[in-house]
Amino acid sequence: MKAPGLSFVAWTAICLTGNGAVLAAAVNRSPDTANSRPEFLPWSISLGDALSSKTSPLPTGGFILNSTTPLATLDYGTEVAGIPFFSVSAVGPEADEQSVQIEVRYSESYSPLAHPWSDGPYVFSVSLANGFRVETFNVSSRGSFASPLVQGGQRxxxxxxxxxxEGESTASISFERVGFQATVDPYDVTDMPATFQCDDDGLNVIWGLGAAAAATACVDKGTQPAVWEVDTEKGVLLRSQKPAVWAHGYALANYTMEFDVMIERGGVWWTVAMPNGGYTSYLQLRLVGELPEATTFANVNRTLAPPNSVLLSYGFDFVNQTTLPSLLLDTFSVTGPVAEKSWHRVKTVLAPSGRLAVSLNDQEVFNISMSDYYTGGTTVSFTGNFGVGAWQDEVAYVRNLTVTDTANGSTLYTHPFTTTDVLVDFGTQPNIESVCLDGPKRDRLVWLGDFYHTARVVGSSTARFDMARGTLDFMLGTQSEYGVLAFMTPLGYEPATLALVGSDGALEDYQLLGASSMYSYVRHTDDLDFLRMTWPKWQKLLGWLESRVNATDGLVHLNGQFLAMGATAPTSSASCAAVQVFREFAELAEALDDNAAVSRYTTLADGLTKTIQEKLWNEELGVFAAAVNDRRNFSVPATAFCITSGVATTEQANRSITAVRSQLALGVGYKDGTNVDPEDPETKLSPNTNGFLLGALFWAGAYSTGHDLLRSLWGAMIHDPETSSGASWEYVFPDGKPGLDRFTSLAHPWGGAPTYVLTEWAAGLQPAAGPAGFGYRSWMVNPQAGVAMGLKRAEGRVQTPSGPLSVRWEMLAGDTAKMRVVVEAPSNTTGVFVLGATKMVLGEKNRYAFDVLVE
Incomplete structure (x- = not known):
């Protein structure tokens, strides 16, 4: 049993090392009576003049920073999320209270705290959170204060x-309390509505990784506050946030953008010519004010951003980053000081000739031809959206934004920015639905395909089916006229506006994964009312998928495939995933008594299966080829979906798994495909695709291989206290370290497949096959995989519409051939117990207890 008051990570340390001091972490959660939000509080601290991960319990009464001990390292023990708050008891010297400045950094793993940007910034999207992982405060008096923006996830x-x-300063600051006002549900992975436990403590901790990721990535409606504030006179207040763009501006080209700005601190940041969705590089501009000593923080980098200047960049930001490259093209001086707390008029002109010009208060700052600048080998387009924001620690008001056609002067957009409807226009309003994000700190968007794993993790841990349903409803709201859903949906926009962005031609296999997540939701909940209400939209999506079955070769042709691993259509991954979706939706149609759809989807699945066997199975290599025109390569996703869709025969599944083990093994897991270079230092392993494979391994009865993968790939996530977040990771390097270095999301539900795999296979608790198993109205307990893994005990619990359903089995002491089983089930459900040749039908009771022989 877990000791009372210990967090997941502290419990991990005890379980795996026998010494809780290895990680020395726990999370205290107490009610915040001032604002009714729960709080996440640090468990341990290190005080000194340098960072240290060797922390100790917080001193009673708080802690002090001064010239001798200017730095505190705080460990929250596991992933937390919320609005940073600080309670200050004194600002020194005590006899003459004075202002001090503190710089606060946030990070999921420990080492990025030493980096100037910590583990950020996150400028991929406006994510209803601080875009930066470093923020600075000027503290002038005792009392409590909080950051204006959310920090989405950190340990x-x-x-x-x-x-x-330094060395002579008498400045000091005393903290009574620091922490986060929670913007996610407080959670304890050892006591969730749906649970898993076994006699292997390592597997228990691994099960909790996906549970913690889902708990911090799924957010209730309205819990992520607006990142813009509107003043009826001054306009929109901008702080530490990349430019938010207009919901309808992606098709605009060659326009002139003007706005009034009053800089409160630092400067203002604006974007022009952002392409559809902003997935590639675009133009960034930043006006830096005069940076007066009185209002400028001591840590401002005046070399990167000189006072009274305009910076021009092409990319996502003004500093380069792991996956978001940026080129700082030029820095232009402004004539005269750019005074703070004064209004200035900024004008940006995108001319059809390819010239870009900026003026300030009708004085030209520059007028250049973009062809004169190196932009990474790409031609800069003047087509795309516009928006405004503020860089790290900068604060500015913007109002009277107008966009006109450069050639004819016609008005394309105008808004005073003094009314709150502008929040809707620019996607900066609080989240309008309870949804599951890709991750709490980075990629804080609703990704369609990544929900494949999350929907199943939720069902096996948090049981927040309201959030799962909200996510599906939110995604359906983006459906385009063609039937596809937006593959990546920002939080703050109305979903209907994102149908304009759409997914046509981009990651089209995400449509399949998104559809499959609906099946997983209904499988767990039996929510036929929601299914019936949204059925026309799902049929429209399935109609689009049917249209992608090529009439000539009979296979699925998709564009921009995530799962293809470099192969071009038609691929095994797309066609096998389509078979899975058609079979799943045949079951959903059966539940709705839509016999025509049952027949249609079954016929499509059967036809595709036959064609895949004929055209994509490589008998010589014993694999499903990556593509028709690429028969020598194969991949993890194709192998996984060809197994779980039922396309592969038993022999084909076994041969495919053998090929994966012999040719794709790399470090702690499996590389995505044979065309991945294992010597490339940037090669990383995906818990997402390895998660597809993990389910397929247990599906095919390759229990030993599945067990090894569980312990190696997901074991890497709990091995090092400095990188362990208590949650599942986005990517992993072959040596077991975070796979995008400090940019990696260390709380990504797409990496949480063990959470549902262990419940369904090690504990053996599953819904029965077909519509009869929806909502566990009929269920199965089959602990064969757990026995094969060498477990002596396992238990699992899930939440059904009728109540909790649980199983506990254990090998009897002194008799390794006999197992004791206890099942507790809701009324009006039936089940079956299967172990080897033993099969027992269970019904009409709420509790079953029996012993069986293990053959």
Whole structure:
């Protein structure tokens, strides 16, 4: 049993090492009576003049930072999310209270705290959170204060007292309490509505990784506050946020953008010519004010951003980053000081000739031809959206934004920015639905395909089916006229506006994964009312998928495939995933008594299966080829979906798994495909695709291989206290370290497949096959995989529409051939117990207890 009051990570340390001090972490959660939000509080701290991961319990009464001890390293023990708050008891010296500045950094793993940007910034999207992982505060008095923006996910935090004259400064600050006002549900992975436990403590901790990721990535409606504030006179207040763009501006070209700005601190940031969705590089501009000493933080980089200048960049930001490259093209001086708290008029002109010009208060700052600048080998387009924001720690008001056609002067957009409807226009309003994000700190968007794993993780852990339904409803709201859903949906926009962005030609196999997540939701909940209500939209999506079955070769042809691993259509991954979707929707149609759809989807699945066997199975290599025109390569996703869709025969599944083990094994897991270079230092392993494979391994009865993968790939996520977040990761390097270095999301539900695999296979608790198993009205307990894994005990619990359903089995002491089983089931459900040749039908009871022989 877990000791009372211990967090997941502290419990992990005890379980795996026998010494809780290895990670020395726990999370206290107490009610915040001032604002009714729960709080996440740090468990341990290190004080000194340098960062340290060797922390100790917080001192009673708080802690002090001064010239001798200017730095605190705080460990929250596991992933937390919320609005940072600080309770200050004194600002020194005590006899003459004075202002001090503190720099606060946030990070999921420990080492990025030493980096100037910590593990950020996150400028891929406006994510209803601080776009930066470093923020600075000026503290002038005792009392409590909070950051204006959410920090989406972190385990570590540092607080540094900024000293103007280190060694002689008398500045100090005393903290009574620091923490986060929670913007996600407080959680305890050892006591969730749906649970798993066994006698292997390592597997218990691995099960909790997906549970913690889902708990922090799924958010209730309205819990993620607006990132813009509207003043009826001054306009929109911008802080530490990449430019938010107009919901309808992606098709605009060659326009002139003007706005009034009043800089409160630092400067203002704006974007022009953002392409559809902003997935590639585009133009960034930043006006830096005069940076007066009185209002400028001591840590401002005046070399990167000189006072009274305009910066021009092409990319996502003004600093380069792992997956978001940026080129700082030029820095232009502005004539005269750009005074703070004064209004300035900024004008940007995108001319049809390819020239870009910026003026300030009718004085030209520059007028250049973009062809004169190196932009990574690409031609800069003047087509795309516009928006405004503010860089790290910058604060500015913007109002009276107008966009006109450069050639004819016609008005394309105008808004005073003094009314709250502008929040809807620019996607900066609070989240309008309860949804599951890709991750709490990064990719804070609703990704269609990534929900494939999340929907199943939720069903096996948090049981927040309201959030799962909200996610599906939110995604359906983006459906285009062609039937496809937006593959990546930002939080703050109305979903209907994103149908304009759409997914046509981009990651089209995400449509299949998104559809399959609906099946998983209904499988867990039996929510036929929601299915019936949304059935026309799902049929429209399935109609689009049917249209992609090529009339000539009979296979599925998709564009921009995530699962193809470099292969071109028609691919095994797309066609096998389509078979799975058609079979799943045949079951959904059966539940709705839509016999025509049952027949249609079954016929499509059968036809595709036959064609895949004929055209994509490589008998010589014993694999499903990556593509018709690429028969020597194969991949993890294709192997997985050809197994779980039922396309592969038993022999084909076994041969495919053998090929994966012999040719794709790399470090702690499996590389995505044979065309991945294992020597490339940037090669990383995906818990997402390895998660598809994990389910397929247990599906095919390859229990030993599945067990090994569980312990190696997901074991890497709990091995090192400095990188363990308590949650499942986005990517992993072959050596077991985070796979995008400090940019990696260390709380990504797409990496949480063990959470549902262990419940369904190690504990053996599954819905019965077909519509009869929806909502566990009929269920099965089959612990064969758990026995094969060498477990002596396992138990699992899920939440059904009728109540909790649980199983506990254990090998009897002194008799390794006999197992004791206890099943507790809701009324009006029936089940079957299967183990080897033993099969027992269970019904009409709420509790079953029996012993069986293990053959």
């Amino acid at each position: 570590w935090q540092s607080i540094r007292l900024l000293l103007s004259d």
